[in-house]
Amino acid sequence: MTHKRLWIPGPVEVHPDVLQACAVPMITHRGKEYQKIHSGVKGKLRQLFGTEKGHVYLFTSSSTGAMEGALRNLCGRRALSCTCGNFSERWHDIALENGKEADRYGVEWGQPNRPEEIDRLLSTGKYDCLTLVSNETSTGLFNPLREISDVMKKYPDVSFAVDAVSSLAGVPINPVELGIDYLLAGTQKAFGLPPGLAVVWASDRALEKSAKVPGRGHYFDLHQFRKMDEKNETPETPVISLIHALDVQMTRMLAEGLDNRWKRHREMATTCQEWANSRFKMFPAAGCWSTTVSCIENTRKDVTVKQLYEKLLERNAVISEGYGKLKERTFRIAHMADTTVAELRELLGWIDEILKK
Amino acid sequence: MTHKRLWIPGPVEVHPDVLQACAVPMITHRGKEYQKIHSGVKGKLRQLFGTEKGHVYLFTSSSTGAMEGALRNLCGRRALSCTCGNFSERWHDIALENGKEADRYGVEWGQPNRPEEIDRLLSTGKYDCLTLVSNETSTGLFNPLREISDVMKKYPDVSFAVDAVSSLAGVPINPVELGIDYLLAGTQKAFGLPPGLAVVWASDRALEKSAKVPGRGHYFDLHQFRKMDEKNETPETPVISLIHALDVQMTRMLAEGLDNRWKRHREMATTCQEWANSRFKMFPAAGCWSTTVSCIENTRKDVTVKQLYEKLLERNAVISEGYGKLKERTFRIAHMADTTVAELRELLGWIDEILKK
Numbered sequence: 001m002t003h004k005r006l007w008i009p010g011p012v013e014v015h016p017d018v019l020q021a022c023a024v025p026m027i028t029h030r031g032k033e034y035q036k037i038h039s040g041v042k043g044k045l046r047q048l049f050g051t052e053k054g055h056v057y058l059f060t061s062s063s064t065g066a067m068e069g070a071l072r073n074l075c076g077r078r079a080l081s082c083t084c085g086n087f088s089e090r091w092h093d094i095a096l097e098n099g100k101e102a103d104r105y106g107v108e109w110g111q112p113n114r115p116e117e118i119d120r121l122l123s124t125g126k127y128d129c130l131t132l133v134s135n136e137t138s139t140g141l142f143n144p145l146r147e148i149s150d151v152m153k154k155y156p157d158v159s160f161a162v163d164a165v166s167s168l169a170g171v172p173i174n175p176v177e178l179g180i181d182y183l184l185a186g187t188q189k190a191f192g193l194p195p196g197l198a199v200v201w202a203s204d205r206a207l208e209k210s211a212k213v214p215g216r217g218h219y220f221d222l223h224q225f226r227k228m229d230e231k232n233e234t235p236e237t238p239v240i241s242l243i244h245a246l247d248v249q250m251t252r253m254l255a256e257g258l259d260n261r262w263k264r265h266r267e268m269a270t271t272c273q274e275w276a277n278s279r280f281k282m283f284p285a286a287g288c289w290s291t292t293v294s295c296i297e298n299t300r301k302d303v304t305v306k307q308l309y310e311k312l313l314e315r316n317a318v319i320s321e322g323y324g325k326l327k328e329r330t331f332r333i334a335h336m337a338d339t340t341v342a343e344l345r346e347l348l349g350w351i352d353e354i355l356k357k
Numbered sequence: 358m359t360h361k362r363l364w365i366p367g368p369v370e371v372h373p374d375v376l377q378a379c380a381v382p383m384i385t386h387r388g389k390e391y392q393k394i395h396s397g398v399k400g401k402l403r404q405l406f407g408t409e410k411g412h413v414y415l416f417t418s419s420s421t422g423a424m425e426g427a428l429r430n431l432c433g434r435r436a437l438s439c440t441c442g443n444f445s446e447r448w449h450d451i452a453l454e455n456g457k458e459a460d461r462y463g464v465e466w467g468q469p470n471r472p473e474e475i476d477r478l479l480s481t482g483k484y485d486c487l488t489l490v491s492n493e494t495s496t497g498l499f500n501p502l503r504e505i506s507d508v509m510k511k512y513p514d515v516s517f518a519v520d521a522v523s524s525l526a527g528v529p530i531n532p533v534e535l536g537i538d539y540l541l542a543g544t545q546k547a548f549g550l551p552p553g554l555a556v557v558w559a560s561d562r563a564l565e566k567s568a569k570v571p572g573r574g575h576y577f578d579l580h581q582f583r584k585m586d587e588k589n590e591t592p593e594t595p596v597i598s599l600i601h602a603l604d605v606q607m608t609r610m611l612a613e614g615l616d617n618r619w620k621r622h623r624e625m626a627t628t629c630q631e632w633a634n635s636r637f638k639m640f641p642a643a644g645c646w647s648t649t650v651s652c653i654e655n656t657r658k659d660v661t662v663k664q665l666y667e668k669l670l671e672r673n674a675v676i677s678e679g680y681g682k683l684k685e686r687t688f689r690i691a692h693m694a695d696t697t698v699a700e701l702r703e704l705l706g707w708i709d710e711i712l713k714k
Contacts, residue, residue, distance in 0.1 A: 001390065003382045004384070006383055006384075006385065008385055010594065011383040011384070011385065011386065011594065011597065012383065013382075013383060014382065014383050019380040019381070019382065020380050022379045022380050022598055023376040023377050023379050023380040024376070025360045025370075025371065025376065026363055026368040026369065026370060026371050026545070026551055027361070027363070027368070028363065028365055028368065028675060029368065029552070031675075033358065060417075060418055060419050060422075060552070060553050061417055061418050061422065061576065062417050062576075062593035062594050062595070063593075063594070064575065064576055064592075064593040064594075065417075065418065065422075065576045065593075068574060068575050068576045072574075093575065094574075094575040094576075097572075097573065097574055097575045097578065098572065098574045098575065099571065099572040186594070188383075188594060194383055194596070194597055194598045195386070195417075195594040195595065195596060195597055196417050196553050196554075196595070196596025196597070196598070196599065197553075214456065215454075215455065215456040216454065217425060217429075217451075217454055217455045217574075218421065218425050218450065218451040218454045218455065219418065219419075219421055219422045219425045219451075219577075220576075221454065235421075236419035236420075236421040236422075237367065237368065237419050237420070237421075237543070237545060237552040238419070238552065238553070239551070239552060239553025239596060239599075240368065240551055240552055240553070241379055241551045241553070241598075241599075242553065242596075242598075318385060318388075
């Protein structure tokens with residue numbers, strides 16, 4: 001079957017070298033060779049996080065597993081779920097499904113969660129954990145993470161859990177500077193790997209607190225990871241081939257240089273945004289457009305989202321229709337991982353050709 | 358680095374064609390191409406399970422995740438954990454870590470869990486869930502699964518959860534015939550895939566019951582899987598490359614023929630057992646030797662387990678030292694997945710050469 005080039009916000013297109021790294025012969029996860037890979041990956045992830053502090057854990061799961069882990073480890077009393085789209089809403093559901101007390105601070109899809117409202121809600125003293133999606137993939141929105149993190153610093157007893165599923169490795173996120181306690185990401189987005197592996201950074205404070213939270217379970221318990229981390233191993237048999245591929249991809253990433261990587265991602269984002277606003281309209285509120293995925297509102301009468309999707313599919317390019325209730329109203333183009341500005345321009349050129357017809 | 362051939366009970370050696378299947382370009386997990394792979398895998402797994410009944414789910418996690426899932430879905434009141442080695446003991450720990458009430462019916466390592474004792478314990482009416490490891494990897498023991506399943510049929514209200522992590526695809530296990538409610542396996546053992554994917558078969562009864570068990574969480578909730586199963590999708594982004602590789606490997610497996618596969622595994626087991634008993638001594642109680650992994654007690658004075666391990670490593674063959682407290686007393690040889698009788702004989706020949714020196 002002809003390969004279709006992915007422009008969807010995960011899984012994204014994976015570089016051939018990284019794919020080949022997934023085909024590595026098996027090794028034991030209880031031996032020096034694995035420990036070396038694990039240690040190498042951790043070290044490179046620390047460069048990405050920009051800090052030697054805290055703990056870096058590899059979860060053999062989708063990002064959703066790491067989202068569940070955040071609540072099981074850090075919600076001892078009551079969580080405040082900041083929601084602004086599908087994935088942040090799911091995080092709230094996950095809290096309730098895990099028997100946690102949780103309230104939702106929700107905004108309309110396309111709007112950001114507001115620091116001042118978070119401040120007001122936390123000042124009630126009801127909460128010991130806050131969940132925030134930095135980059136809401138369903139609406140292409142980047143929340144005001146820095147401003148919210150300034151608010152969070154006023155509440156050191158409230159654990160700050162941040163979903164960076166589709167932003168980490170596409171934009172710089174330093175969890176120490178931002179006072180984050182639990183930062184999670186999936187590897188099938190801006191990391192440019194196949195799905196099946198999640199990366200978690202946890203603060204010392206998160207480890208201390210979670211030690212006192214009952215019912216953490218086993219599989220996502222940070223303390224299970226902590227116990228094996230000294231040996232550079234995971235508590236359970238990990239997804240070795242993806243960890244090996246992550247090592248290869250992190251080496252590629254650092255060879256590009258992180259500053260170059262951030263610059264390339266910013267350039268792709270502005271290219272897409274400028275193009276989108278002259279043909280359509282960016283969907284999220286101004287100032288909150290994601291650097292890794294553009295959610296574009298179809299303001300035109302001469303083409304439907306479905307037609308755009310199908311015409312691009314004829315060229316073996318897969319964009320994403322809008323998520324859920326936005327399906328017909330918006331479409332999404334991911335510009336992250338190994339994608340270049342030139343490739344993006346080519347895709348946008350194809351859409352222009354479709355629009356002319 | 359020279360590749361070291363794995364004789365450990367997981368991860369096992371993976372066939373080159375299966376490794377290459379892990380390097381497949383990415384596709385979306387919300388589209389027809391993925392659905393076709395998912396549906397194909399499910400159909401082939403049904404042939405392996407020997408039944409069209411029940412539900413087949415793919416968990417993006419280690420087997421341990423699926424073990425946690427068993428308890429979160431099926432333990433509503435109190436679990437009876439049958440333990441006979443490390444992994445069954447861990448399952449008991451997982452119950453407690455998840456805040457479940459659970460009692461342990463433990464036997465000495467190397468001994469099987471006894472059907473009559475299970476009958477006696479269940480007759481108290483205290484339990485609504487029983488966990489049993491069919492093939493205890495740490496001791497190379499296969500529990501009397503058929504006899505225990507006969508007992509379980511007397512207790513239809515007790516959910517029967519079976520860990521077939523290192524047995525499924527190496528021996529026939531028909532969950533319907535055995536009255537199993539929740540059967541789990543990892544793909545890095547007798548399936549012969551890299552780790553990172555677990556397979557779960559669940560009965561209709563398991564689905565009905567779990568609907569009433571509160572606090573199932575999200576990530577391992579059977580009902581999340583059920584909702585997406587009709588579309589041949591998973592609730593979260595799955596480990597696509599391993600699912601694709603599983604499809605390829607299941608095709609290879611069915612091409613060999615399941616009867617041939619069972620026969621080859623039995624032949625490897627008896628070859629290893631006869632060899633072991635004439636040089637050393639099989640560790641588990643007679644009649645309970647595993648078909649997929651032999652745990653051998655080192656009864657000799659002229660060689661230590663460490664020496665054996667190291668001498669074989671010089672030949673790029675990795676066997677397994679004993680697990681935990683059995684580390685120096687036993688060693689383990691896995692004979693499962695794509696391994697042939699001839700390869701096994703060669704390995705045993707190498708050990709004979711080491712013993713002669």
